[in-house]
């Protein structure tokens with residue numbers, strides 16, 4: 149299993165998923181000739197090509213390692229976790245991952261890419277015979293501009309409805325400017341508690357960009373926000389332009405009557421996801 | 429497209445304006461949080477000789493040992509604003525002609541750019557593979573044992589390193605301009 153995970157990490161780190169690359173190409177075609185936005189997007193496109201050809205990381209910040217793993221009950225989570233850790237250590241050695249685990253108390257970098265809670269693994273048990281692994285590498289810069297709101301928020305005039313949700317998302321993208329390495333992809337979590345809300349927001353980032361939400365209300369929310377956010381004209385890397393976000397994806401969870409959280413998981417254009425199925 | 433040599437003189441740096449697309453060639457040095465904390469408020473002559481007239485690149489590279497030397501595998505820019513408390517002091521004290529990073533910096537840095545004739549240039553975030561191709565040689569490394577590879581100061585020879593001037597020595601910041609403009613649009617959008 150370790151080798152399959154290592155291969156998965158390599159793929160995620162060095163090649164951008166086709167749907168994301170296509171969205172970037174379309175964005176590049178749309179920007180004005182000679183604009184800073186076009187210059188930035190053309191750097192990005194060249195970069196994707198070089199990383200793929202040379203099998204090197206797309207971005208030096210290989211970010212937090214998020215794994216969503218579905219496994220049969222016969223395979224212990226502790227075993228899978230051990231295999232993941234071995235794969236991460238090997239990936240760090242091979243230069244596919246940065247040494248990205250720092251002890252927050254002592255300030256020392258473990259040097260292995262492994263630390264308490266890192267990689268971050270979400271397990272789900274299923275009846276399937278094999279293990280399915282979805283990997284998302286999420287850059288620190290984009291994690292830093294991600295945000296969570298508690299509604300109502302009178303400053304934003306955001307109340308406990310979908311209009312309130314929209315206001316939060318527009319606020320988060322506005323505040324991010326180009327700093328999360330725009331153009332970004334926006335995962336939204338509505339409801340839940342603070343932790344589950346952020347988690348479902350992050351999970352949206354595993355969806356293909358052309359994936360259509362089954363929930364009609366959420367689909368409309370996604371489309372409305374996509375159009376609105378691009379009117380901000382923050383542009384690639386915040387240098388101005390038509391492309392501020394590439395896609396918006398939303399998910400919802402039941403909430404307690406007392407709370408209404410909106411989580412905005414912002415991810416940079418370097419949305420590195422990959423998945424695989426491993427037989428036990 | 430403007431060619432900028434490093435080390436650079438004051439005149440060519442003062443000639444740069446926000447929105448200029450540049451290609452940097454010459455010697456630059458990486459530096460992020462640890463290096464800025466180390467250089468802030470004190471003068472290190474050896475480091476000053478390297479940095480004078482040159483540019484600090486906010487970057488924590490992935491480095492591999494190769495043969496007796498090092499190879500930079502990947503080296504995109506990191507978020508610059510974290511160095512805001514230190515940057516103005518370091519521009520002044522070490523005579524650097526500017527900074528390369530991403531996301532822009534604050535008022536203290538903008539003032540220092542004007543006073544000392546320096547610029548802030550943004551490299552495309554995440555374009556680490558492209559940027560690492562622009563690195564022609566690792567000239568040296570400092571503080572490697574103290575800080576570890578990503579935080580160490582790597583002295584690099586680069587060629588045609590792409591960037592956009594986003595803060596100039598005339599008190600203009602493209603980041604501020606875009607912020608203001610998007611603020612107006614934000615109010616319209618909600």
Ligand code: SF4
Nearest residue numbers: 207287289329416554
């Ligand atoms: S936000 Fe993304 S693209 Fe930007 S530096 Fe971080 S990982 Fe790279």
